[in-house]
Amino acid sequence: EGDASAYVFASELKALVGHVDPSTVVALPPGHYWTPETGMVCYYNPDWLRxxxxxxxxxxxxxxxxxxxxxxxxxxxxxxxxxxxxxxxxxxxxxxxxxxxxxxxxxxxxxxxxxxxxxxxxxxxxxxxxxxxxxxxxxxxxxxxxxxxxxxxxxxxxxxxxxxxxxxxxxxxxxxxxxxxxxxxxxxxxxxxxxxxxxxxxxxxxxxxxxxxxxxxxxxxxxxxxxxxxxxxxxxxxxxxxxxxxxxxxxxxxxxxxxxxxxxxxxxxxxxxxxxxxxxxxxxxxxxxxxxxxxxxxxxxxxxxxxxxxxxxxxxxxxxxxxxxxxxEDWVSILQRKIASLVTDAEMDDAHVTYPINTP
CATH class of the missing domain: 3.40.50.620 (HUPs)
Incomplete structure (x- = not known):
């Protein structure tokens, strides 16, 4: 606590809520590991992919x-x-x-x-x-x-x-x-x-x-x-x-x-x-x-x-x-109709205001 150089790891984002600034969270990509000394290191990058x-x-x-x-x-x-x-x-x-x-x-x-x-x-x-x-x-x-x-x-x-x-x-x-x-x-x-x-x-x-x-x-x-x-x-x-x-x-x-x-x-x-x-x-x-x-x-x-x-x-x-x-097939269309009935046209028109990030 209070250590600016501290790092926090978690397998799910929800574990970090209240502990870190969300803007500092970084996902560890597949095929990588991280250490304080080396930073991010890729250990799986085969020729066919690279x-x-x-x-x-x-x-x-x-x-x-x-x-x-x-x-x-x-x-x-x-x-x-x-x-x-x-x-x-x-x-x-x-x-x-x-x-x-x-x-x-x-x-x-x-x-x-x-x-x-x-x-x-x-x-x-x-x-x-x-x-x-x-x-x-x-x-x-x-x-x-x-x-x-x-x-x-x-x-x-x-x-x-x-x-x-x-x-x-x-x-x-x-x-x-x-x-x-x-x-x-x-x-x-x-x-x-x-x-x-x-x-x-x-x-x-x-x-x-x-x-x-x-x-x-x-x-x-x-x-x-x-x-x-x-x-x-x-x-x-x-x-x-x-x-x-x-x-x-x-x-x-x-x-x-x-x-x-x-x-x-x-x-x-x-x-x-x-x-x-x-x-x-x-x-x-x-x-x-x-x-x-x-x-x-x-x-x-x-x-x-x-x-x-x-x-x-x-x-x-x-x-x-x-x-x-x-x-x-039927369950998807029924699900779509159900969700559509819960969201009004007015709410969709204002979606950019309610949800300025990743607006639906």
Whole structure:
């Protein structure tokens, strides 16, 4: 107290309220550490992220095989299974989470037999309105993995009406009021809340879109260099968007989330693949065929896992859906109408006066 050179650290902004001048608060970026002697130091800045001209695929003899990528991913999954607590898996029904489940299950069963001598099914968790696309796809994946014999699947259903009351809690834990981020955090909150009743750690499918050009707008890229540059850009934003949402919503319930797709070695390997293999064809997107977004990733996992289970083709080649669409379209429009009814036109006209910073 009274020491002008003192530094205060916290994992959440709310812990600093009343202790520091808000204008002096600085976020520690991903891949950095800080000491009084050195200041901010970057310890993770690989060539593919740092160099604008990074292009090993143009070098003679450089070739990343599909087997190398699959092997690196299996190692990434297995590495994240090390735990002394019960764990499970967020099975959203999207291709990314289904791929993790596809690789995870054989390792899990092997681990259970070795450690406990049993075949207890792995807990999986899905969130969505009844019969929503995510819920139906996840159920299809569960059946493909052997059904209840191998998977103890839980669906957290919800109604549009119940999510409105969650918004203050979510803003509190997210520490942001960015509308899209808050809206997408609602399903994450419900999912984490349900999973925390049974497990202490979960694996998730986050990160694949940022490595394999999974967003539909990649169909507008005219060159492979544009694809690579955009992947680098959105990878750099993960800590403020997808990973921020996942971490805050799980830790709000005492749940740890682990992300195999963002393993550093797997990431290095995938980002050294010729980005031409990640190009997206607009016509293929419309027909759910090869050449659509994440074709490279989908083709890598078309075959069976070591237990003989394959991802169902309708799931593997399922169209990309935004999270809010996948869990059920109706709840978003109902939420929007509810919020619109609470804010008058006059209040919106005066928003710049009421909220001079980050005016809505």
């Amino acid at each position: 160099k604008d001209d990074y292009a090993p695929w143009d070098e003679e003899g450089h070739h990343v095989t599909d087997d190398e990528i699959r092997d690196a991913f299996s190692k990434a999954v297995k590495k994240r299974m090390m735990a002394d607590v019960d764990y499970g898996f967020f099975l959203s029904g999207g291709v990314d989470s289904c791929i993790v489940a596809h690789d995870l299950l054989p390792f899990y069963r092997e681990e259970r037999r070795a450690a406990f001598g049993d075949d207890r099914p792995i807990p999986t968790f899905t969130v969505g309105m009844e019969n929503s696309p995510d819920v139906m796809a996840a159920k299809g994946m569960v059946e493909a993995l052997g059904g209840s014999k191998n998977v103890n699947h839980h669906v957290r259903s919800f109604t549009p009406e119940e999510v409105f009351d969650l918004i203050p809690k979510i803003v509190y834990h997210m520490e942001t009021y960015e509308a899209e981020l808050i809206r997408s955090a609602i399903p994450n909150w419900l999912l984490a809340e349900r999973a925390a009743q049974d497990v202490k750690m979960v694996l998730t499918g986050e990160g694949a879109d940022e490595l394999f050009a999974g967003y539909l707008y990649f169909s507008h890229a005219e060159t492979s260099r544009q694809v690579q540059d955009e992947l680098r850009r959105i990878y750099g934003m993960l800590g403020n968007i997808n990973l921020h949402r996942t971490d805050r919503m799980t830790m709000a319930h005492g749940l740890e989330a682990r992300v195999p797709f963002l393993d550093t070695e797997f990431t290095r390997l995938v980002m050294s693949v010729d980005p031409a293999r990640k190009m997206v064809d607009e016509k293929a997107v419309a027909t759910n065929s090869r050449g659509r977004e994440k074709t490279l990733l989908r083709e890598l996992f078309e075959g069976p896992n070591s237990d003989g289970h394959s991802i169902p083709r309708p799931v593997l080649w399922r169209a990309k859906a935004m999270q809010c669409e996948g869990v059920g």
